[in-house]
Amino acid sequence: MNRTGTTHGPERPRTGLWARVGDRLIIGGAAVGDGGRDGEIVALHHEDGTPPFDVRWSDTGRVTLVFPGPDARVRHFPRSGRTAAPRR
Helix, strand or coil: CCCCCCCCCCCCCCCCCCCCCCCEEEECCCCCCCCCEEEEEEEECCCCCCCCEEEEECCCCCEEEECCCCCEEEECCCCCCCCCCCCC
């Protein structure tokens, strides 16, 4: 376990918009009453998780390259990786 209490390797505090594969990108609506769009981030183009992202949109199922604007936010999910079995 590292100093942040996780078993998935070191985590650095991050600022700005970043994501991991499996997180959700949520884009605000363009007009009042427009609920906006959301989708699953399926691929990253930078190792540090910064945009652009490949997103599979929940309303169409299409995957597009997205350069998020200021109305975008990422909903982060816990990592789902398996932890290694302890060595004996």
